[in-house]
Amino acid sequence: MPILNISHISKSYGSYKAVDDVSFTVERGSVYGVLGPNGAGKTSTIRMIMNILLPDEGNITLFDTAMNDTLKNRIGYLPEERGLYPKMKVLDMLVFLGELHLMPREEASQKALEWLRRLGLEEQKDKKVEELSKGMQQKVQIIGSLLHDPELIILDEPFSGLDPVNTNLIKDIILELKVSGKAIMLSTHMMETAEKLCDRVMMINHGRVVLQGALQPILMDHGKSSIQVEYSGDASFVSGLPMVETADIYGNYLEVRLKEGSSRNDFIGHLLNNIEVHSFKTMQSSLNEIFITLAGEKPNE
Structure with a gap:
């Protein structure tokens, strides 16, 4: 009780x-x-x-x-x-x-x-x-x-x-x-x-x-996983891939969210064919990101 x-x-x-x-x-x-x-x-x-x-x-x-x-x-x-x-x-x-x-x-x-x-x-x-x-x-x-x-x-x-x-x-x-x-x-x-x-x-x-x-x-249920990649080469092509929802590039780091139902393996294949991948990891959305998505503002505003 x-x-x-x-x-x-x-x-x-x-x-x-x-x-x-x-x-x-x-x-x-x-x-x-x-x-x-x-x-x-x-x-x-x-x-x-x-x-x-x-x-x-x-x-x-x-x-x-x-x-x-x-x-x-x-x-x-x-x-x-x-x-x-x-x-x-x-x-x-x-x-x-x-x-x-x-x-x-x-x-x-x-x-x-x-x-x-x-x-x-x-x-x-x-x-x-x-x-x-x-x-x-x-x-x-x-x-x-x-x-x-x-x-x-x-x-x-x-x-x-x-x-x-x-x-x-x-x-x-x-x-x-x-x-x-x-x-x-x-x-x-x-x-x-x-x-x-x-x-x-x-x-x-x-x-x-x-x-x-x-x-x-x-x-x-409410978080979206993102893929973080450390790489060498030109990753500008990533934002144009059909399975990519968002792509952000920070120097030699790339953070990508895939569209619902997209194949992660297909995405990885595109990466390996076009750039040199040094590290690759999947990250789950944080509570902070979920709140911003649902409420449309940052929690400390």
């Missing part, structure tokens, strides 16, 4: 429909990606889940119960807008967040220290939040969303402000939480990251669902 069940929710601000008939479920032991550009409706959807906003239409259930404030203690929520008190010391800030989720003070302090060590922030525990870098503050906020050992974890743009090393660290933690049986909802416009983390995804644009389902079938 899903931990979180969203059924046909909609939300308007005046005449603007921010979320339009959105439905999905989040299961234990999985990462569900809510993907789309800024302003697509992702954050409004999360705010309805958290009972910050009420949907105009539709229903939200958590643990098979209508969402209420008591259930919030079973959720870890990293909001898009950061909510740390700049004058508080880091450890005090985390203990305070733990107590808000009904953790005993001693337990909150112990868990906070464990997480600070894990994220390389133990030496910062007595510093004020405002003295930390943006990336460090982001890690503190992430710790605050995990401290009380929630069953459902909702992360809204968790990689914002993180360098590549810390991005990989948080990715590893997300995957560990998944293996431990947590249900994780990841909202992001970073398609490449979602592709590495998510089991299921929903692409949303202008408040409407563009595509949703299990990740691998989406990549197989």
Whole structure:
């Protein structure tokens, strides 16, 4: 049974429909990606889940119960807008967040220290939040969303402000939480990251669902494979071949998409007869490319 069940929710601000008939479920032991550009409706959807906003239409259930404030203690929520008190010391800030989720003070302090060590922030525990870098503050906020050992974890743009090393660290933690049986909802416009983390995804644009389902079938069913070739010679003839849909040449590299139903072997034969091929590989479309095809715009626009 899903931990979180969203059924046909909609939300308007005046005449603007921010979320339009959105439905999905989040299961234990999985990462569900809510993907789309800024302003697509992702954050409004999360705010309805958290009972910050009420949907105009539709229903939200958590643990098979209508969402209420008591259930919030079973959720870890990293909001898009950061909510740390700049004058508080880091450890005090985390203990305070733990107590808000009904953790005993001693337990909150112990868990906070464990997480600070894990994220390389133990030496910062007595510093004020405002003295930390943006990336460090982001890690503190992430710790605050995990401290009380929630069953459902909702992360809204968790990689914002993180360098590549810390991005990989948080990715590893997300995957560990998944293996431990947590249900994780990841909202992001970073398609490449979602592709590495998510089991299921929903692409949303202008408040409407563009595509949703299990990740691998989406990549197989909606993606187009391309052929990448490293070569020597003149490859200008390739764009005129009857089986070629698109052909792009970058120096001595060629990227080609074949028309539906075309023979790859015939294409390879043309290459071998006309140029010297050094390497040849087939690449599957990424989530980013699929989104651009379906929505007609880049996800970070």
